[in-house]
Amino acid sequence: MSRLGIIPLSMLRCYTPCSAISRKELNGYKFMVWRCQSILRTPQCCSVNHLMSIQRCISSATPFRKSQSTRIIAVQPKEGVLKRVIKKIGWLDYSRSKLKRSSYYLYESVADQVNYGKFFHEFRLEDTFFSWFLVTELHVWMLLVRVMAEGEEGRFVRNGVVGAMWEDVSTRTKKLGAANLTSVKTQLTELSQQFQAAIIGYDEGLLSDDKVLAGAIWRRFFQQKCDHPEDIECLVKYIRRQVKLLDELPRDKILVSPDITWAELEPIESSMNG
Structure with a gap:
């Protein structure tokens, strides 16, 4: 199995972030991607489990997702069912x-x-x-x-x-x-x-x-x-x-x-x- 085939290239690609992300966070994310790419090029990185842990690390660190359009938007946490119902009917104090x-x-x-x-x-x-x-x-x-x-x-x-x-x-x-x-x-x-x-x-x-x-x-x-x-x-x-x-x-x-x-x-x- 190809080592690079385990991690989709889209995860290693650094999108242009929105203005809400600071330059410090962006640089840290770029460094993590660069570090993972460096590890993948070394002979020691041949364990499938090790590669999968790197993939999970990159996935969890990615603060963006690509929308159906060309815009890049931040991932918003999903609201719970109860919160959506309260917002729908209107909650009174x-x-x-x-x-x-x-x-x-x-x-x-x-x-x-x-x-x-x-x-x-x-x-x-x-x-x-x-x-x-x-x-x-x-x-x-x-x-x-x-x-x-x-x-x-x-x-x-x-x-x-x-x-x-x-x-x-x-x-x-x-x-x-x-x-x-x-x-x-x-x-x-x-x-x-x-x-x-x-x-x-x-x-x-x-x-x-x-x-x-x-x-x-x-x-x-x-x-x-x-x-x-x-x-x-x-x-x-x-x-x-x-x-x-x-x-x-x-x-x-x-x-x-x-x-x-x-x-x-x-x-x-x-x-x-x-």
Whole structure:
């Protein structure tokens, strides 16, 4: 049997490594291949067992494999079945029942703690159901911004907060005593679509500068009917301040034991002076 026939030539060939491999590791690997080739050329290396041990040594030391394409990629360890299943279904650090409860507490912090009367007064809003929804929508969006930073648990809580909001909306519409249920259902569908569009607009404004955020506020919150630019500026400052406060809350204060404090809306005059 040929000595070189035991070890495939592909194992003795040094591929160009990817950038993740250091030069020191590459030089060490090249030296090992050179050393094994030197041993194979000596008369003493005639034992099949000895040659097979060299082959195993080279195989275990090879940090690369050749893909079906021309690229050389690093060998990644295979994930276990349990790990793949957990990644597929999504693993939560906290129980779903606890996260569901926290999502309702988070929404209640909006419904119970936000001073709606002050928003109506400072921004000259009509005392209507739609005005209430605009204020609620704004604060729910700020909650969603915070919880979405918490990964899989955050997405679960986000859905719970939105669900709690729509349950509250449905309860309030029933208390209004609307006679035509079909009309109410249609209006709620339109309101849901508007909510989705408002979230996108607010997100864009938050990630951009104050001018973009002001534009989103003018279009949604003020319904493109604002003759007082200072109102928009006041609300921009309020949103920036409140988002910062929410961002400083630790994970447990959001997902386990929600402890939300909503900042007071500053009067227009003091806001402009600040």
